[in-house]
Amino acid sequence: GRFPGSEALTMPHHDSHILLDFMGKFEELSLSSWICVPYFNDSWSAVYGSRYWKKSGCFRIEMPRTSRIPSLFMWGESKMATRSRTQHSGRIPLSSWQMISTVFEKSSLGIIVHIYLNGKLLLSHHTEHVKFVEPGEFLIGNIQEINGKSRSWTRALNAMSDELIIWQRALGSEEVSDLFLVGNPNHMPPVESHENSL
Helix, strand or coil: CCCCCCCCEEECCCCCCEEEECCCCECCEEEEEEEECCCCCCCEEEEEEECCCCCCCCEEEEEECCCCCCEEEECCCCCCCCCCHHHHHHCCCCCCEEEEEEEEECCCCCCEEEEEECCEEEEEEECCCCCCECCCEEEECCEEEEECCEEEEECCCCEEEEEEEEECCCCCHHHHHHHHHHCECCECCCCCCCCCEC
16 A cells, blocks of 8 residues: 555456445535556556446546546536646656545536546536436446447556545545645644545
């Protein structure tokens, strides 16, 4: 893991992954995890996301090998290819621990999605049609493509993952920043307990 004597979940093979099963749908949700990527095996690598893709409320966070910037894909919305000018600082360095956090925040018009890297906001996207997040079967580190009876694993992350935390609410920007600071051995301020964590 990130600290001496600690362990992390490893995904060293092309079909390595972690599967979680979310029950129900959520107006708000937050996910945060530390990852360490030694190299990129595929042109796209999935950090985490829904296993079965074609359903409103399903999503995934991926990184292209060329830019190494976390990108959002959400069913019912167009691919979020446009990025703010500040995102050139969002590249994932190889072979070092980085914290990626995704916050789904409810609003009157649809869910607002925020993606953070190391406690700093990379992008915010206001969905036009998605009212609930429905992760369903949730994969960390890979995506399984299913075409009829054929199944294949794509977008391998080939990485380590540590301290995945899930909340049934939207974290504020200061809370995300505090999570990152707590994860650094050289800076460990106290943070409030989060009673609504799953």
